[in-house]
Amino acid sequence: MTAEVVRRWGSSLDSVVVYAQGALCRRIARGTVPGDRRVRVTGLPRSLDPGSLRARVLGLPGLRVTEARVEVEAEPVRAGLAGDGDLLRREVDRLSDEQAAARARVERQTRLIKEVTALHPVPPARKREDPHRRTPVDAWLDLADFVDERLAGLHARLVELEKAVTVVDHELDLAFDRLARASTDAPSAHVDTTVSAVLTLAADHGGPVDRDAEVTVEVEYGVPGAVWVPSYRLDHRQGDETGRLVLRASVAQRTGEDWTGVRVALSSADLQRRTDLPRLRSLRIGRRQEAPAPSGWREPPAGLAELFAGYDSAGPRPAFRGSPMAGSAPGSAPVAVAAPPPPPPAPAPAVAPSGPPAFTGVPDFAASAPYGGGAPQSPVAPPPAPMARLAPSAPAPPGGLPAPPPPAPPPPAPVAGPPEPSLAELDYGALVLSGPDDRAGRRGRLFPDVTLDPVATEYRRRAEAVASLPLPGRTVRPRASAGSFDHRFDAAARADIPSDGTWHSVTVGEIAVGLRTEYVCVPSVEQTVYASLLLSNATEQALLAGPVEVSVDDDFLLTASLPTLAPGAVRRVGLGPAEGIRVSRRTQLRESVAGLRNNITVLDHRVHVELANRLAKPVTVEVLERVPVTSDADVRIEERADWTEPDSGAAAGRQAPGTRVWRVRLDAGATSALDGGYEIRIPTGKALVGGNRRS
Incomplete structure (x- = not known):
């Protein structure tokens, strides 16, 4: 599949659900279905999680998405299309060069001052028989005047150079700050990377697809690097029993795409939380057991080993030590060196046990058996054999040589049973066919492609750094205040949140609350009357803990900390002394x-x-x-x-x-x-x- 044979659909970001850490984005793409029923939806960020990609067709019940896959394309950035990030990086590089040059001038001026300071009169050496000579005082004074005059000019120049260094340092700090706060939704300095979702469409029951009809597709994916914390604003009128509590959220994201004009929703849930229910299997006594669930594994085709017999009989391929472009003389023929003989064929892999393999974090896909050839092994590598040790009291054999270690125990016999492929081996689109140059145990068989994308890993690492941002004053993270419940808050209007890794305020909406003004005094402790508001949560959602800005009669009064309010809960918010x-x-x-x-x-x-x-x-x-x-x-x-x-x-x-x-x-x-x-x-x-x- 190439970019030329797949039709491209542009997409626009429609909505974002920001969780306690991470976000779920939805894009909308429209177009007509091509003949091969495959389309490429562009515009996805580089930091997305490929395993979270989902797609569906909107508005046409008879059409559905049968396959969705992430593909990455890269091309050089054309001249004259440098973005703001590239310009900021160039400015940082220019100021860094200026800073180095300015500091070099200061060091050179300092060395010159030290050289002039070291000037002093040195009398000539006197022999024993020579009489004492008179010191020429005028020469001493002339030298001292010269040194003082020269040092005055050098120090004045040094002050100017140090001021220039201070100015350049300040400008460089500002440039670094602008670069750090700049949006990451921009191509790199030299390469423009495009992330797309390749979708395969199909009609229900295998029917034809109307090519003239416009199809709307929704693409959903998860991204790291987004956090939020709640805050509130309370407006109250003296004498009224009601007020306006406005929920606002401070959102920071560095996902690699700017959220412009999107519908924002906020959730206190954990995006990475497990949602699958545990399955309790039955215990059966007897020889007859339930048939295992069918897996996607199939036996390798017969005669797979003879498929490469002609390739092996042709002999080893010639290997070249160098090429004319790698240092050899022009016109000279490359020297052929015979390749080493191929290694002996590996023994047949053992049959995997019937029980599920233990999870250790990262499966060793390279060591697992092929999917579609041979019984797949457990993705977990077997533990190394324990090293043999000599007993402390064992006597040494004659001749002073150490005793040989005991032989390693024989490997356990394989347990018979049906193979159980791992999740990676069941991902058919990610399986790669091993070529004839691979080792004998892998040639012609399918294995998962475990090639890691270092660029994508770096993008995700930068995105996840948003979680370490310092919180605004009095704010509490949603997972710390939500407790055992989770709620979602939908913003009333669309918002713009750039991908710059800084906090941005988003107005979510107004919350119906009950207010009652009360005046309380404790004259035995302090002869002052205090005003307070009894705030009751009249909604079906909990109010998370966070700062609340209280305004009375359109005048800002104070900022207090609002605790978590469950539905129907009541809390008192102090307003300070009532002077009246x-x-x-x-x-x-x-x-x-x-x-x-x-x-x-x-x-x-x-x-x-x-x-x-x-x-x-x-x-x-x-x-x-x-x-x-x-x-x-x-x-x-x-x-x-x-x-x-x-x-x-x-x-x-x-x-x-x-x-x-x-x-x-x-x-x-x-x-x-x-x-x-x-x-x-x-x-x-x-x-x-x-x-x-x-x-």
């Missing part, structure tokens, strides 16, 4: 004795709380107080107030034991006074351990 509501608290303690013999100490606590509403609307304020608790039956606590115990559901949180609540409704500009208290009756024989009992 004032609170004050006074306490009074009276100590007395009671009982026939004054053997009971009575501690009477009085609490007086005053509230003042300075807002232009009525509010409801919860005042939290505390009452002592005791585990001693002889110590009694009598309450004298109209407060109540908190309701855990209404308070949306678990309160400490002994907490009491006043709920007061205040009109605009109104005030209210609350009086309460409690008595503690302690027998004389009882004493409080630790703390001040009168506080």
Whole structure:
């Protein structure tokens, strides 16, 4: 199959489902079916997983896809068609050369300064019989002036060169940053790679295909290198019982293709999670067993060994040591060297056991038996035989030579049973026929093609690096907050997300939530009233944990952390102090004795709380107080107030034991006074351990 005989269909990316790590992309292609019913859908990214390719026909029930395969084409980039990535790489190379040249100039200037600094007067050598000479001071001073003047000019030039190096370093850092943030949806510097899905179409029941009808094909494939985290924006109006909670997502992808105008969906599920159910086989006692499921393996054709008899009788092919282009003199004939004789034929492969082979990660396809010739072996190589060791107490034989190792144990006898080919051997399209130059045990048989594509591996490695991006503030990964459930969120509008490996904000949609404003104060701890929102999830989907930006009356207030909310769950979000509501608290303690013999100490606590509403609307304020608790039956606590115990559901949180609540409704500009208290009756024989009992 070549590119010339297969009709090409252009495709456009329609939708993307971003999972906790990785994405599932869907492309749409349209065209008319050619005579051979094979089409090539172009536009796929280089980092796609070939095993995830799926295709189907839309709109025509009588037509289906019978085969889908990934093929890669490469061609040199034509001059003048360099993309943005190529231009950025050229800019980085140019600035790197400038940086090296600038630093070389600085080093040269530094060496010159050291040479000038080393200049100093050296008097001539004096013999013993020569008298002492007078030092020419003018010459010394002239040399010192020359050195100072020269060093001043050199240092000024050095400062200019160091500034130039600083500027070039900054420009190079910016160029590297632009290159790192550039989209990967561009050809490399010299080669343009095209990834296509080759599809084979067929009509149901073998009927003819209408060539004039336009066919729409949907191609689905998975790609690594895409992550997302949720965030929220909450808009609230004071006095309203409702609000707008907008779900936004920060999405980063480096899949190798720009997502332009696509429908985006977000899922908290794991794309690589297993979905197949375990199969429990029956246990049968007796000689009669169920017939095994038929596999695709067939016996090799008879006379396969004689097929290459004529090829072997022709003798070895001549091998050439060199060619005229590889260093030989022009016009000289190449020297022929006889090739070594072919190796002896390998023994027939053993029959694979009937049980399934153990999975070790990467099967050894090269060592497995051919599919379509001989019984296929297990894809797992047998473990090496243990090395023979000499016993510590074994005496050495005469002559000082070590004792020979014991012979290796014989290999186990093969277990009779039907062959079980591996998954790679069942992939018929990936099987390659071994040629006549292969070893005797493989010639003329089908084996899986295990040739790895290093370019595709490098693309996937770069794409998976997105998972290590630092998260935005207060964000939590979906798998960490989803727990044991998975949900999907569909964006309301199409979005654009370039393949640059940076975070991009996508608005998913508005979520219906219930809101209720409450004012809470704990005057015994702090005489301040705090405003809070009771947020209830009124949808059938859970809200994942993430940051929420709270705006009240169109004014940004704060950014809080929203925990995971299951359907119907309620959480309190604090809004900070409410300056329009004032609170004050006074306490009074009276100590007395009671009982026939004054053997009971009575501690009477009085609490007086005053509230003042300075807002232009009525509010409801919860005042939290505390009452002592005791585990001693002889110590009694009598309450004298109209407060109540908190309701855990209404308070949306678990309160400490002994907490009491006043709920007061205040009109605009109104005030209210609350009086309460409690008595503690302690027998004389009882004493409080630790703390001040009168506080």
